[in-house]
Amino acid sequence: MLWLILSALLALASATTAINFPWEAAQLSLNETTNYPDIAFGDASGVNATYRGPKCKVGPWDDAVWPAVDEWAKFNRTLGGVLLKPVPPGAACYPGSPHYDAAKCSFLLSSAFGTRFYSDDPVTVLTEWPEGNTCTATWAPTGTCTQGGYPVYVVNATKVRHIQLAVNFARNRNLRLVIKNTGHDFGGRSTGAGALSIWTHYLKDFEFIPEHSIDGYEGRVARVSAGIEAWELYNYMDKYNMTMVVPGGDTVGAFGGWIAGGGHNSLSSSYGHGADQILAFQVVTADGKYRAVTPHQNADLFFAMLGGGGSTYGVLTSAIVKAYPPTPITNLPLSFQVGSASGFGVNSTEIFWEGVRVYQYFAPVVTDAGGTMYSYVSKSGPGSYSFRTTFEMPNMTPQQVQALVQPLYTKLNKLGIPVKNSLVSAETTTSFAPAARTGAGAAPGNNYFGSRLFPRACWDNETIYNPMFAAIRATVEAGYTFHGINHAVDYKKAGYPGNMNAISPTWRNALMHADIFDYSLAGGSIGGRGGPGAASSSFKAGHAELEKYMDMIRASTPTGGAYFNEGDVLEPNWQTTFFGANYPRLLKIKRARDPWGLFWAPTMPGSEAWVVVNPESEGGLPTQNGPLCQTGWDNNSLKHVVKRERARVVRRHL
Numbered sequence: 001m002l003w004l005i006l007s008a009l010l011a012l013a014s015a016t017t018a019i020n021f022p023w024e025a026a027q028l029s030l031n032e033t034t035n036y037p038d039i040a041f042g043d044a045s046g047v048n049a050t051y052r053g054p055k056c057k058v059g060p061w062d063d064a065v066w067p068a069v070d071e072w073a074k075f076n077r078t079l080g081g082v083l084l085k086p087v088p089p090g091a092a093c094y095p096g097s098p099h100y101d102a103a104k105c106s107f108l109l110s111s112a113f114g115t116r117f118y119s120d121d122p123v124t125v126l127t128e129w130p131e132g133n134t135c136t137a138t139w140a141p142t143g144t145c146t147q148g149g150y151p152v153y154v155v156n157a158t159k160v161r162h163i164q165l166a167v168n169f170a171r172n173r174n175l176r177l178v179i180k181n182t183g184h185d186f187g188g189r190s191t192g193a194g195a196l197s198i199w200t201h202y203l204k205d206f207e208f209i210p211e212h213s214i215d216g217y218e219g220r221v222a223r224v225s226a227g228i229e230a231w232e233l234y235n236y237m238d239k240y241n242m243t244m245v246v247p248g249g250d251t252v253g254a255f256g257g258w259i260a261g262g263g264h265n266s267l268s269s270s271y272g273h274g275a276d277q278i279l280a281f282q283v284v285t286a287d288g289k290y291r292a293v294t295p296h297q298n299a300d301l302f303f304a305m306l307g308g309g310g311s312t313y314g315v316l317t318s319a320i321v322k323a324y325p326p327t328p329i330t331n332l333p334l335s336f337q338v339g340s341a342s343g344f345g346v347n348s349t350e351i352f353w354e355g356v357r358v359y360q361y362f363a364p365v366v367t368d369a370g371g372t373m374y375s376y377v378s379k380s381g382p383g384s385y386s387f388r389t390t391f392e393m394p395n396m397t398p399q400q401v402q403a404l405v406q407p408l409y410t411k412l413n414k415l416g417i418p419v420k421n422s423l424v425s426a427e428t429t430t431s432f433a434p435a436a437r438t439g440a441g442a443a444p445g446n447n448y449f450g451s452r453l454f455p456r457a458c459w460d461n462e463t464i465y466n467p468m469f470a471a472i473r474a475t476v477e478a479g480y481t482f483h484g485i486n487h488a489v490d491y492k493k494a495g496y497p498g499n500m501n502a503i504s505p506t507w508r509n510a511l512m513h514a515d516i517f518d519y520s521l522a523g524g525s526i527g528g529r530g531g532p533g534a535a536s537s538s539f540k541a542g543h544a545e546l547e548k549y550m551d552m553i554r555a556s557t558p559t560g561g562a563y564f565n566e567g568d569v570l571e572p573n574w575q576t577t578f579f580g581a582n583y584p585r586l587l588k589i590k591r592a593r594d595p596w597g598l599f600w601a602p603t604m605p606g607s608e609a610w611v612v613v614n615p616e617s618e619g620g621l622p623t624q625n626g627p628l629c630q631t632g633w634d635n636n637s638l639k640h641v642v643k644r645e646r647a648r649v650v651r652r653h654l
């Protein structure tokens with residue numbers, strides 16, 4: 001009965017405003033703003049194109065202009081009480097803090113990573129160093145806990161009006177605004193010192209529609225809210241006997257940063273990237289207005305927000321996305337190593353590297369069959385290397401996969417690498433019915449890495465391929481772990497609406513995206529947790545060393561680029577490397593839609609207009625722990641601003 005009423009309400013609301021869910025009907029009305037200028041809507045067309053505004057975003061260190069306690073209270077009342085003022089969970093570990101709680105600290109360190117605790121925390125980001133390591137959970141705290149690079153206030157959004165109010169309040173009061181969904185971003189794009197944060201985590205609604213027609217698409221779709229995570233979608237796939245394209249990590253948000261960046265996955269080579277799945281979406285833009293977006297309506301936003309970066313053009317609230325018939329994936333693992341005791345060992349490092357070279361050259365066979373190769377090559381000591389990969393083949397039986405990869409196994413065996421193309425290790429999973437998926441387990445870590453998109457042209461012939469492979473080999477020999485993901489997603493694979501989103505032409509022409517991990521830089525490991533103050537004090541030197549190898553890789557892939565969702569926030573020439581030929585158009589849209597510079601995250605379009613003045617100089621790490629100030633002032637006044645802001649930053653102990 002409730003369902004019937006909701007459906008009827010939804011049909012009514014949809015008819016007029018094109019919303020997907022009832023909670024989107026709760027919007028901010030103009031009349032509410034008349035006597036409350038802090039929440040007034042903006043008008044982008046009225047803003048001078050050379051708008052500068054104040055030099056820095058206001059933070060709690062700006063006593064005179066930071067909203068007073070009663071102003072926050074009024075804002076909270078208008079929000080219906082969903083305003084939070086969270087402290088970092090790690091505060092529980094600091095004996096000097098009023099939040100000290102030995103039992104909670106012990107829970108954080110020994111069992112929180114097996115629960116949903118961190119996923120449900122309003123401020124935690126899962127790569128910790130961008131926060132500045134100011135309040136790390138630790139058994140042995142040295143120093144104090146401060147709010148650091150975490151936001152000060154959080155709007156726990158469950159209605160569109162919550163988002164509109166936060167956007168308007170931040171713009172009118174010149175506050176720094178961040179958007180946090182799951183906090184998985186590797187570069188600190190969902191956190192910021194002194195900020196007001198919009199938390200989209202509890203936007204969880206989902207509706208499956210077996211048959212739907214929208215613009216150039218007909219078939220299965222789902223209506224989805226912005227806060228849904230991959231594991232939740234697996235459960236819906238199971239329930240409705242269908243498949244959707246989702247992130248690899250169970251707790252990654254499917255409709256926040258992942259689609260905004262493009263979003264790769266094990267179905268990419270068959271069904272396209274994450275952004276390619278989106279047919280329409282709803283968004284709150286920087287002026288506070290709520291808009292419907294399709295390839296034909298607000299088409300600039302459709303383009304920009306699907307591949308052009310999160311936290312830049314608006315806050316996506318819901319979307320209509322493609323779904324597919326249930327799609328089984330056969331996974332076949334392959335591994336060999338040299339200089340170590342276990343597994344399929346080979347007799348010399350030269351044979352090992354020749355094996356990896358032959359493997360990687362085989363990529364087009366796999367991607368053209370709709371599959372992915374997901375590999376790691378790493379050094380475990382002098383003369384000791386290991387290689388492992390998985391062939392992930394949608395819609396293929398184990399026997400078909402075995403036949404497809406047999407030519408590679410024949411070559412490896414001829415080299416003297418005794419690997420077996422055995423059906424025993426092949427495993428077929430229907431991607432809609434995996435083992436228990438509860439979304440537990442996300443916990444802070446401290447990864448740092450560079451990345452590269454390798455153009456397909458490098459596989460044209462061995463004359464071009466070999467120098468590229470030599471650069472990869474040199475990088476692993478230097479101690480970095482090379483994580484290569486081979487996929488191929490041209491416009492044909494992407495399907496409708498294809499080239500109407502901002503996934504860069506560079507990525508469309510790529511055959512591999514790879515992460516190059518440096519475990520020493522931020523002190524962590526893949527999926528591991530960083531220790532206290534894990535930021536390396538010699539970050540600058542370590543980063544310069546990584547760049548030496550990245551430069552070799554770049555030189556051997558001159559028409560390549562990089563994927564910013566898994567990349568280096570210090571990537572040189574990031575505008576071109578991350579966004580390719582799309583950058584000028586993305587920048588133009590950013591300036592037109594957000595002339596106030598309200599939305600900001602590092603290396604996103606237009607972000608070069610602002611800089612985080614990092615007062616703590618955390619070993620040179622590009623953290624979010626400092627005031628956000630405009631660049632482009634003459635150097636004398638910038639110096640003045642930096643000096644002033646440094647003096648003002650809050651170091652208040654929590």
Ligand SMILES: Cc1cc2nc3c(=O)[nH]c(=O)nc-3n(C[C@H](O)[C@H](O)[C@H](O)COP(=O)(O)OP(=O)(O)OC[C@H]3O[C@@H](n4cnc5c(N)ncnc54)[C@H](O)[C@@H]3O)c2cc1C
Pocket residue numbers: 126178179180181182183184185186189190200226247248249251252253254255256257258260261262263264265310311312314315316317565566601
């Ligand atoms: C364990 C793990 C596994 C991963 N697996 C994959 C993978 O398989 N494929 C892949 O492509 N990437 C993968 N990634 C990278 C992932 O794409 C990025 O971390 C991505 O930014 C996560 O988006 P999120 O919304 O979950 O996280 P958040 O950190 O909350 O948000 C990321 C960015 O998007 C912005 N944003 C969030 N929600 C919205 C919204 N509603 N509107 C506008 N902007 C928004 C945020 O402000 C921020 O800038 C993985 C990362 C991790 C840590």
Ligand SMILES: *[C@@H]1O[C@H](CO)[C@@H](O)[C@H](O)[C@H]1NC(C)=O
Pocket residue numbers: 029031032
């Ligand atoms: C403002 O307008 C909305 C709809 O237009 C109406 O529902 C609401 O009662 C009005 N609020 C006030 C305070 O006038």
Ligand SMILES: *[C@@H]1O[C@H](CO)[C@@H](O)[C@H](O)[C@H]1NC(C)=O
Pocket residue numbers: 048049050051
């Ligand atoms: C915009 O601002 C600039 C700099 O303050 C000023 O010179 C210019 O006249 C303004 N333009 C408009 C259209 O107001």
Ligand SMILES: *[C@@H]1O[C@H](CO)[C@@H](O)[C@H](O)[C@H]1NC(C)=O
Pocket residue numbers: 076077080081082083084085
């Ligand atoms: C906002 O209001 C709610 C409800 O009164 C309250 O529980 C919450 O603590 C308030 N938030 C802040 C930051 O004061």
Ligand SMILES: *[C@@H]1O[C@H](CO)[C@@H](O)[C@H](O)[C@H]1NC(C)=O
Pocket residue numbers: 084122156158202
């Ligand atoms: C945020 O809102 C959701 C939904 O109302 C609620 O379940 C959750 O407890 C809130 N989180 C916090 C930290 O208040």
Ligand SMILES: *[C@@H]1O[C@H](CO)[C@@H](O)[C@H](O)[C@H]1NC(C)=O
Pocket residue numbers: 241325326
């Ligand atoms: C699921 O869908 C497939 C293909 O569309 C069909 O063959 C199968 O019978 C369905 N299974 C169930 C349990 O409905």
Ligand SMILES: *[C@@H]1O[C@H](CO)[C@@H](O)[C@H](O)[C@H]1NC(C)=O
Pocket residue numbers: 345346347416417418
């Ligand atoms: C390694 O070398 C030894 C001795 O030369 C030989 O017996 C063995 O078969 C070789 N192993 C492989 C896998 O080639």
Ligand SMILES: *[C@@H]1O[C@H](CO)[C@@H](O)[C@H](O)[C@H]1NC(C)=O
Pocket residue numbers: 460461463464
């Ligand atoms: C390899 O490809 C390049 C670029 O297309 C071409 O110039 C070169 O002649 C090719 N080399 C061989 C050996 O085919």
Ligand SMILES: *[C@@H]1O[C@H](CO)[C@@H](O)[C@H](O)[C@H]1NC(C)=O
Pocket residue numbers: 633634635
């Ligand atoms: C400011 O300093 C930078 C680096 O020192 C320099 O490249 C730039 O030209 C200077 N700008 C002005 C306006 O002086």
